[in-house]
Amino acid sequence: MIDLQHITQEYKNADGKGTFFACKDVNLHIDRGDIFGIIGRSGAGKSTLVRCINLLNRPTSGTVIVDGKDLTKMTEEQLRAERRQIGMIFQHFNLLSSRTVFNNVALPLELANTPKEAITKKVMPLLELVGLTEHANKYPSQLSGGQKQRVGIARALSSDPKILLSDEATSALDPETTQATLQLLKKINKELGLTIVMITHEMDVVKEICRRVAVMDKGVIVEEGDVIDVFRDPKCEVTQAMLGTAVSARSIPxxxxxxxxxxxxxxxxxxxxxxxxxxxxxxxxxxxxxxxxxxxxxxxxxxxxxxxxxxxxxxxxxxxxxxxxxxxxxxxxxxxxxxxxxxxxxxxxxxx
Ligand SMILES: Nc1ncnc2c1ncn2[C@@H]1O[C@H](COP(=O)(O)OP(=O)(O)OP(=O)(O)O)[C@@H](O)[C@H]1O
Ligand SMILES: [Mg+2]
Structure with a gap:
């Protein structure tokens, strides 16, 4: 479903002198219908890499293939159409405070000039799916964190995407709400067949829903595999450090x-x-x-x-x-x- 080939993202250093690599020759293959986790320390390049999937970030070099199509070769207009296939959810939900739940979910459809009736037909089942039917007319300030994230998820699904990118979407939620959100993502993955890419620093999230995981460090993927294999036998120091407790049991104090x-x-x-x-x-x-x-x-x-x-x-x-x-x-x-x-x-x- 997603094939990143030799993705390199070079940025200027803050002092304006020289450059550094936020991603360096990254190759990543994500299967259709998979839930794929990306973990790594802060600044490892995870967001940069994931934003290359919908070309919100245009990599300095490399090829991005989504569902068999090379996005890096497309015109802006073609790309706009393809981006509708890729939904995204964020840590801070990014909702518009002046719009109701319904209208937040409707926004991408309005922007795509969808007729009003079709919008209602689309939005109501999505609110039902995420369990927010009763809250359709509330404003974001009247919602809990978990409810806000569910609005974010419904909005991301409004254009019938094939892929859902999640950048720390559960990081601002308490453990119980995180669980509920993960169950919802699992349901979406299963019922709608969506491919989900999850960036997270919470190992419990990876454990709970991901089938495969890649570990990034300093712009490079240092370890990748089925979650169970990586968790059982973490090879790299970063992975061992991220797995925390498992590591301390590996060496004798x-x-x-x-x-x-x-x-x-x-x-x-x-x-x-x-x-x-x-x-x-x-x-x-x-x-x-x-x-x-x-x-x-x-x-x-x-x-x-x-x-x-x-x-x-x-x-x-x-x-x-x-x-x-x-x-x-x-x-x-x-x-x-x-x-x-x-x-x-x-x-x-x-x-x-
Ligand atoms: N537009 C930009 N211009 C310059 N440097 C950038 C830009 N975007 C990101 N960076 C740098 O690239 C590196 C990787 O950033 P990125 O946001 O991908 O990290 P991350 O792994 O998502 O970290 P976190 O877990 O903190 O979100 C960081 O050093 C960051 O400061
Ligand atoms: Mg990030």
Missing amino acids: ASMIERVRKLLTSPRELNKAMHLLRLTFVGSSTTAPVLSQACHKFELDFNILLGQVDEVQSESYGTLTLVIEGTEDNYLKAVDFISSNGVRVEDLTHVI
Whole structure:
């Protein structure tokens, strides 16, 4: 549905001397009907990139293909028609305060010279879809944040777009309203088959509705994949930092190292060994049964030191750091057993 090829956006530095790249040779492919997340630190170039999709931003170089058509080769008039296929919603809703809910949603249709009757026919079902029928005659100042965003969504849908771009659309909303808005976007994606591109800094948003995610850093896409894969095993430092809690469980805090060291070197039965392990979910497994089965089967004891386990679209991801004790032979068998059940095992004993 969307194919960005070698997108580069160069801007002048604030001091007027030299230039910098807000996007640098970015290639991105987004499938029809997908919900695609773009995450990254502030200033990474996310908004710049997404605004290239409807050419609100004309990139310095690169090609933008939407639904098989090369937008970068179009005249302004052709582009205007194509832009109607691409709706956009924003963090601060961008509603006109002097217009009612109905008239805000109607605005794009008025601008396209749609007859009055056709406008009513179009707007009322959209208000119904977003659950605002009763509020049609209110003004934005009389609405809650969530309701305002729903007006924004209805307005973006008024020209029957194929794509919906969302730039931090839930960032100004409380968690409950965010949830409701995400459910609405999910419904729109499913019922209308819309392709949705979501820029967000909220990992919960990505987790909740995106199928794929790209991570941007300094104008470049540094990581991309199915959400579950990226969340389970973030490769880049930026992604790990953005995933926050999952990261802290990946490394052992300095305060704990001494205790673990003591534990590992403490005296024990002659034929027994102790290992420090990190388990990372890499397949569709739930570690708890795998771990307890392994320990039961191979007569091992374990003690969990750190853990962070969460779910994305009903698949678990995360890490567990633990010490495990038993005979060396059984330990090796247990590692085999755990690995073959979709959990990556790293022995960190020598790191301590
Ligand atoms: N019109 C412009 N002229 C000059 N520099 C710009 C312009 N638009 C954006 N930039 C710069 O490009 C970089 C990327 O900006 P962009 O808005 O794409 O970041 P972002 O990832 O969306 O950040 P945020 O999460 O804060 O919204 C920033 O350093 C920004 O200051
Ligand atoms: Mg932005």
